[in-house]
Amino acid sequence: MHAGHRLQTAATMLAIILVACSPTRLDFPGDTPDAAAILDRPVDADVGAPVTDCVSDRECSGVGMVCNLELGRCVSCNTQRDCAGDLLCLRNTCKAVTRCTSSVTCPGQVCSPSLGYCVDCDADHDCPATQRCADSLCVDRPTPCASDRECSAMRMVCNTALAHCVACNVDVDCGAGRYCAPTNVCARQTCTPGRSVCQGEFQLSACDARGARSEVVDCPSGQRCQDGRCEAMADASADATVAADVAGATDATEATDTSGGADVAVGMDTPAELDVPTPVDALAVDLPDVAPPRDVFDGGTDLGTPTDLGGPVDAGTPPVDTGTGCGGFTTCAGRCVNLLTDAANCGACGSACTSGMACAAGHCSPSNDARASARVITLGAAETTATGTTAGATHDGPMVPCGCTSGANVWFRFTLTQREVVYLDTGGSALDTSLLITDSSGVAVPAQSFAGNNNLGLCNDDSGCGSGTDFTSSVNSRTAGVLGAGTWYVAVGGCGTGAFTLRVQHLPTTLGANFFDGRLAADSTTSSTLVGSNRIAGTCGGVASGEDVRWFVTCGARQQFFSLCASDGGSFARRTGSVSFDPAMYIRSALTGSESACNDDGGTMGGTNCRGTGDTSGAYGSRLNNVTTARGLHALIVDERSGGAGMQYTLRYIIR
Numbered sequence: 001m002h003a004g005h006r007l008q009t010a011a012t013m014l015a016i017i018l019v020a021c022s023p024t025r026l027d028f029p030g031d032t033p034d035a036a037a038i039l040d041r042p043v044d045a046d047v048g049a050p051v052t053d054c055v056s057d058r059e060c061s062g063v064g065m066v067c068n069l070e071l072g073r074c075v076s077c078n079t080q081r082d083c084a085g086d087l088l089c090l091r092n093t094c095k096a097v098t099r100c101t102s103s104v105t106c107p108g109q110v111c112s113p114s115l116g117y118c119v120d121c122d123a124d125h126d127c128p129a130t131q132r133c134a135d136s137l138c139v140d141r142p143t144p145c146a147s148d149r150e151c152s153a154m155r156m157v158c159n160t161a162l163a164h165c166v167a168c169n170v171d172v173d174c175g176a177g178r179y180c181a182p183t184n185v186c187a188r189q190t191c192t193p194g195r196s197v198c199q200g201e202f203q204l205s206a207c208d209a210r211g212a213r214s215e216v217v218d219c220p221s222g223q224r225c226q227d228g229r230c231e232a233m234a235d236a237s238a239d240a241t242v243a244a245d246v247a248g249a250t251d252a253t254e255a256t257d258t259s260g261g262a263d264v265a266v267g268m269d270t271p272a273e274l275d276v277p278t279p280v281d282a283l284a285v286d287l288p289d290v291a292p293p294r295d296v297f298d299g300g301t302d303l304g305t306p307t308d309l310g311g312p313v314d315a316g317t318p319p320v321d322t323g324t325g326c327g328g329f330t331t332c333a334g335r336c337v338n339l340l341t342d343a344a345n346c347g348a349c350g351s352a353c354t355s356g357m358a359c360a361a362g363h364c365s366p367s368n369d370a371r372a373s374a375r376v377i378t379l380g381a382a383e384t385t386a387t388g389t390t391a392g393a394t395h396d397g398p399m400v401p402c403g404c405t406s407g408a409n410v411w412f413r414f415t416l417t418q419r420e421v422v423y424l425d426t427g428g429s430a431l432d433t434s435l436l437i438t439d440s441s442g443v444a445v446p447a448q449s450f451a452g453n454n455n456l457g458l459c460n461d462d463s464g465c466g467s468g469t470d471f472t473s474s475v476n477s478r479t480a481g482v483l484g485a486g487t488w489y490v491a492v493g494g495c496g497t498g499a500f501t502l503r504v505q506h507l508p509t510t511l512g513a514n515f516f517d518g519r520l521a522a523d524s525t526t527s528s529t530l531v532g533s534n535r536i537a538g539t540c541g542g543v544a545s546g547e548d549v550r551w552f553v554t555c556g557a558r559q560q561f562f563s564l565c566a567s568d569g570g571s572f573a574r575r576t577g578s579v580s581f582d583p584a585m586y587i588r589s590a591l592t593g594s595e596s597a598c599n600d601d602g603g604t605m606g607g608t609n610c611r612g613t614g615d616t617s618g619a620y621g622s623r624l625n626n627v628t629t630a631r632g633l634h635a636l637i638v639d640e641r642s643g644g645a646g647m648q649y650t651l652r653y654i655i656r
Contacts, residue, residue, distance in 0.1 A: 052065070052073065052074040053072055053073060053074075053188070054067035054068075054072060054073060054074050055067065055069070055072065055188065055189075055190055059074065060074035060075075066078055066082050068092060069187070069188070069190060069443060072178075072187065072188025075092035075093070076089075076092060076093045076094050077089035077092060077093065077094050078092065078456060079400070079401050079447065079455065079456040081401045082094070088117070088454070089447070089454070090135065090136065090137075090449070091135050091137060097117040097118065097119075098117055098118040099116060099117050099118075100112075100116065100117055100118050101116075103118075105118070106118035106119075110122050110126055112136060112449075113521060113522035113523065113524040114452045114518075114519060114520075114521035114522060115136070115449060115452075115454075119136035119137075119449075120133075120136060120137045120138055121133035121136060121137065121138050122136065122450075122518055122526075123516055123518045123526055123528075124516060124517075124518075125526070125527060125528050126138070133450065133517070133518060134450065134517075135447075135448070135449050135450060136449050136450065141164075142162070142164035142165060142166070143156075143164055143165040144163055144164050144165075145158035145159075145163065145164055145165050146158065146160065146163070150165065151165035151166075157169055157173050159184055161418065161485060162184075162419070162484075166184035166185075167180075167184060167185045167186050168180035168184055168185065168186050169184065171210060173186070174186035177189050177211075179210040179211055179212055179441075181212075181439065181441065181443070182439040182440055182441075182484060182486040182487075182488075183439070183484065184484075187212070187441075187443075189210070189211030189212065190211065190212065190213060190214070191207035191208075191211055191213070191214045192207055192211065193207055193208070193209050193210060193211040194207060194208075194209055195207045195228070196228040196229060197228050198225035198226065198227070198228060199216050199225070200225070201224050201225060202218060202219050202223075202224055202225060203216050203217065203218055203219065203225060204216070204217050204218075204219060204225050204228070204229070204230055208441075210441070212441035212442070212443075213441050213442045213443075215372060218340075218360075218361060220338070220340075220341070221329065221338040221339070221340045221341065222329070222338075330345075330349065332345045332349035332350070333349070337349075339362055340359070340360075340361055340362045341359050341360065342359055343357070343358055343359045343364075346359035346362060346363065346364050347359075347362035347363060351364075356388075356389075357392065358373075363392060364392050365392040365393055365394065366388060366389060366390070366391075366392060366393050366410045368388065368410045368411050368412065369392075369393045369394060369396075369410055369411075370396055370411065371396055371397055371411045371438070371442060371489055371491070373411070374411035374412055374413040374489055375388070375410075375411070375412050375413070376412075376413055376414070377412050377413065377414040377490075377502075377504060378414070379414055379416075379504060379506055380593075381593035382505075382590075382591065382592050382593040383503055383504065383505050383590070383591045383592075383632065384503070384504045384505075385501060385502070385503050385504075386412060386501070386502045386504075387499065387500070387501050387502070388410050388412075388492065388499070388500060388502065389410070389497070389498060389499045389500070390407075390408045390409060390410055390431070390492065390493065390494060390497040390498065390500070391497045391498060391499070392408075392497070393408040393409060393410050393497065394408060395407060395408055395409055395493070396409070397409065397411075397436070397438060397442065397444075397491050398436075398438060398442065398443065398444040398456075398457060400436050400444055400455060400456045400457040400459040401455055401456060401459065402434055402436065402455055402457075402459035402460060402461040403434065403461040403462075403495070404432060404433070404434040404461050404493055404494050404495040405434045405436055405457075405459055405461070405491070405493050406493075407434075407493050407494060407495065407496070407497075408493060408494075408497050409434075409491040409492060409493035409494075410491070410492055410493075411489055411490065411491055411492075412489070412490045412492070412502060413487055413488065413489045413490070414487070414488060414490075414504065415486070415487045415488075416483060416484070416485050416486060416487075416488065416506070417485055418485050418508055418509070418510060419482065419483070419484050419485060419508070419509045419510075420482070420483060420506045420507060420508045420509060421451075421480060421481070421482050421483075421506065421507045421509065421551050421633060422480065422481060422482075422483050422488070422504065422505075422506045423478070423479075423480040423504070423505040423506065423553055423590060423632055423633035424437075424477075424478065424479055424480070424490060424502065424503065424504050424505075425463060425471075425476065425477060425478035425479075425502075425503050425631070425632070426476050426477045426478070426492065426500050426501060426502055426503070427463070427465070427470040427471040427472070427476045427478070427501070427503060427556075427631060428470055428471070428472050428476070428501050429472070429476055429499070429500035429501050430472070430473075430498060430499065430500075431494045431496065431497070431498040431499065431500045432473075432475040432494050432495040432496060433461075433475070433476060433477045433492060433493070433494040433500050434459065434460065434461045434477055434492070434493045434494055434495075435458075435459060435460050435477045435478070435479050435490065435491070435492060435493075436457035436458065436459040436460075436479075436490070436491045436493075437457055437458050437459075437479070437481070437483075437488055437489065437490055437491075438457065438488070438489045438491070439486070439488065439489070440486055440487045440488070440489070442489070444456045444457035444459075445457055445458050445481065445483070445488075448481045448482065450482075450517050450518045450519065451480060451481045451482060451517070451518075451519050452480075452519045452521055453479060453480070453481060458479045458480075458481045459479065460477045460478060460479040461475075461477060462474055462475050462476075462477065463475075463476050463477055463478040463555070464555075465478070465555035465556075465631075466555070468555055468556060468557050468558075469555075469556040469557035469630075469631060470556050470631040471555055471556065471631065475495075478553070480519070480553050480633060482509065482517050490502070490504075503632070505590035505591055505632045505633040506590060506633070507551060507588070507590050507633060507635050510535075511535070511536065511549050511588070511635055511637075512535050512536055512546070512547035512548065512549035512635075512637055512639075513530075513531070513532035513533060513534070513535050513545075513546025513547050513548075514528075514530075514531065514532060514546060514547065514548050514549065515549045516548065516549065516550045516551075518550070519551055519552060519553070520550050520551065520552040520636065520653055520655055521552065521655050522654075522655060523653070523654045523655075524653065525569060525570070525650055525651060525652050525653070526550070526650070526651050526653070527648070527649065527650040527651070528548050528638075528648075528649065528651075529646065529647065529648045529649075530545045530546055530547070530548060530638065530639075530640050530645055530646065530647045530649070531545075531546055531645050531646070532545070532546025532547075532645060533545075533546050533645075534546060534547070535547060536637070536639075537639065538584055538585075538586030538595060538598040538637065538639060539586070539595060539598045540584050540586065540598040540599060540600040541582075541584045541600055541639070541641040542584040542586070542637070542639030542640060542641055543641070544640050544641055544642050544643060544644045545639065545640035545643070545644050545645045545646075545647065546645055547637050547638065547639045548637070548638045548639075549635050549636070549637050550635070550636050550638075551633065551634065551635050551636070552633075552634055552636065552655050553632065553633055553634070554629045554630075554631065554632070554634065554655070554656070555631060556629070556630050556631030556632070557628060557630075557631075558628065558629065558656040559626040559627060559628050559629075559656060560587075560624070560626075560627050560628075560629050560653075560654065560655055560656060561624065561625060561626060561627075561652075561653065561654040562585055562587075562622075562623070562624040562627075562636055562651060562652070562653050562654075563602060563607065563621070563622070563623040563624070563625070563651070563652045563653075564583055564585070564602070564610070564612075564621040564622050564623065564638075564649055564650070564651060564652075565602045565607040565608075565609060565610035565619075565621040565622075565623050565652075566609045566610070566611065566621070567607060567608040567609035567610070568607070568623065568652045569650075569652040570621065570649070570650050570651055570652040571612070571613060571621075571649060571650045572612045572613070572620075572621055572647060572648070572649040572650070573612055573613050573614055573647055573648045573649065574611065574612025574613060574614050574615040574616075574617075574618075574620060575612070575613075575614035575615040576614060576643075576646060576647075576648075579643045579644070579646065580615065580642065580643050581612065581620075581640055581642070581643035581646075581647040582600070582620045582640065582641040582642045582643065583612075583620065583621065583622045583638065583639065583640055583641070583647060583649065584598065584599070584600050584622055584639045584640070584641050585598070585599055585622040585623075585624055585636065585637065585638055585639070586598035586599070586624075586637050586639070587624065587627065587629065587634055587635065587636055587637070588634065588635045588637065589629065589630055589632070589633075589634050590632055590633035590634065590635070591630045591631065591632045591633070592630070596627070596629065596630070596634070597624055597627045599622045599623055599624050600620075600622060600641070601619060601620055601621070601622070602619065602621045602622055602623025602625075603619045603623075605623045605624065605625040606623070606625050607619065607621065607623040607625070610622075610623060622638075636653070638651060
C-alpha cells in the first residue's frame with residue numbers, strides 16, 4: 001500500500017475511535033429504595049440537602065459538600081476531617097453531639113460507652129423489633145427473602161447467603177454507569193470501563209472492566225504511551241534506511257553517475273525520490289489490553305523482524321546478545337535484560353533484588369508494593385501471621401485521616417466466605433506502623449462507629465496498647481470491624497520504613513444464634529432476651545437455648561469482667577411462669593480459635609448475690625471475674641443450660 005494512502009486510512013480510523021471514546025454524560029438511574037438502608041448510612045441525612053450526582057469532590061465543592069464515590073452522591077462528610085469544630089461525621093452528616101458518661105444525661109437516647117456521646121442506639125435491643133442499630137441509628141431491618149421474587153417489587157434482588165433483599169449481587173443487577181460493590185449496593189462508575197489514557201509520556205491510566213477504579217502503570221522499557229496505549233519507540237536511524245515504496249523508483253545499483261562521482265550506496269534511493277517515512281506508530285488506533293512488563297527476561301528468544309515503516313517491535317522477552325545489540329535493552333553477562341524490571345539486574349547489571357522484592361522502574365521494592373499485587377493471606381481457625389517490609393516501597397491507595405498512612409505502604413488481601421468480625425494488628429513490630437482496609441475495588445471501608453472506629457478505611461495509626469504482651473510499643477497499630485463476604489485489601493504503612501509483622505484474627509457472625517455487631521468496650525451494661533435454637537455450647541454447659549454473642553478486643557494480659565449477678569449490677573430471670581432458667585457464660589478467643597473461660601454459677605468466682613428474679617432458691621447467675629484474656633479479638637457468649645429460649649438478662653461488663 002502506498003505510504004500516503006496508509007496515512008490517510010490510519011487517520012480515518014483514529015478519528016472514528018476518538019469519536020467513539022469521547023466523554024459523554026451518563027444518565028444514572030436512581031438508587032433503589034432500600035439502598036441507603038443496606039449501606040446502613042443515607043446519602044445525606046440533612047433535611048433539604050441537595051441530591052447531586054458526582055464522581056469527585058469537585059462537583060460537590062460548590063454546595064459545601066464532598067463526594068461519596070460509592071454512592072456517587074454529594075454528602076456533608078465522608079470522614080471526621082470533613083466536619084468543622086466539635087461536629088462529628090455521623091452517617092455522612094456533620095452533627096453536634098452530647099458528651100456523656102451515663103444514659104441519664106441522654107433524654108430520648110442512650111449513652112454509648114465506646115464513643116462517649118449520646119446516640120439513638122448502641123445495640124439492636126435499643127431499637128424497635130422491626131429495626132436494628134447501625135452506626136448508632138435505628139434503621140429498618142433488611143427484608144428477608146429466599147428468592148428474587150420476594151424482592152423484585154422493591155427493584156431489588158435476593159442475596160441467599162445473607163437471606164435478605166439487596167440492591168445487587170452482580171453488576172448486571174445495576175443500571176448503566178454503575179457496578180455492584182462488595183456491600184451489595186450499586187455504586188457509580190468512576191471511569192469508563194476498559195478505557196486507557198496516557199498520563200504523561202511513559203505512563204498509562206487504565207480503567208478496570210467494571211469502571212470501579214483506574215490504575216496508573218508504567219510502560220515497558222523501550223515504549224512510550226501514545227493514544228491510550230504503550231507502543232515501541234521508533235528507531236530514527238532504522239526509519240531513515242527503510243526503503244520507501246515509491247512507484248517508478250530507480251535502484252541506485254541501476255543508476256548511471258554522469259558526474260564522474262561514486263555510485264550511490266546499494267539499497268538507497270536517490271535523494272530526489274526518497275519519501276518521508278510515515279510515522280505509523282503515532283497513528284495506532286486499536287486499543288488492546290496493556291501487557292504488564294515481564295520481571296525476568298530469558299535469553300534466546302528472537303525479537304522478530306521489524307515491520308515496514310517503523311512498525312512496533314515486540315518488547316517482550318529480549319534475545320541473547322549475538323553481537324548485533326539488544327534492540328534497546330542492555331547486555332548483562334551475554335544476555336539482554338530490561339534494567340527497569342529485571343530482579344537479577346535491577347538498575348544495573350548484577351544488582352539483584354533480595355527475596356520477596358521485585359524490580360520496578362529500576363529500583364528494588366517489595367513484591368506487594370502495589371495494591372494490584374497484594375500478597376494473599378489465607379485465614380485459618382486461629383490467628384494468621386504475615387511478615388513484610390515497607391523498605392523501598394511507594395505509596396498507593398486512598399487517602400484516609402490517620403497519621404502515617406500517606407507514606408510508603410505494602411498490601412495484603414484475604415477472602416471471607418461469610419460475614420465476619422476481622423481484627424488486625426502489628427504488635428511486636430519495630431516500625432511505627434499504620435493500617436487501613438479497602439474493598440476489592442480499592443474503595444476505603446466506611447467508618448464503623450459501632451465497632452469503635454470512626455475513621456475512613458477503619459484506619460489506625462497507634463493502638464494505644466503501650467508495651468505489653470505482644471505489643472512492644474504504643475505505635476504498633478490495631479483495627480477491627482465487621483466485613484461481609486468477599487475479598488478485602490489491607491495496607492500496612494508507617495512513619496518511616498522497615499520490617500513489620502501483621503496478625504489477623506476473625507470470628508464469623510454465625511458463631512451463635514444471635515450476634516451483636518456493636519463492640520463491647522469500657523464499663524457498662526447491656527440487656528437482651530435469649531431466643532432461637534442452640535448452635536454452640538461452653539464446657540460449663542449451654543445447649544437448651546440460642547446464644548447471644550458479643551465481641552470485644554484487648555491489648556492482652558489484662559483482666560476482664562462479666563456478670564449476671566445482682567451484686568455486680570447484672571440480673572437474669574431465674575423463673576418465668578413454670579420455666580426455670582440457668583445461665584452460663586463463656587469466652588472464645590480468635591487468637592487460638594477455642595474457648596478461654598467458662599462459668600456456670602457466679603458464686604464459684606466470688607459473686608455475693610447471684611440469685612435471679614422470680615426465684616430466690618439458688619445463686620445460678622454466671623460471673624467471669626477478672627479473667628485474663630490474650631491479645632486480640634474475643635467473643636463473649638451468654639447461654640442457657642436448662643429452660644430453653646426466653647431468659648431475660650442484664651449483663652454487666654468491664655473491658656480493659
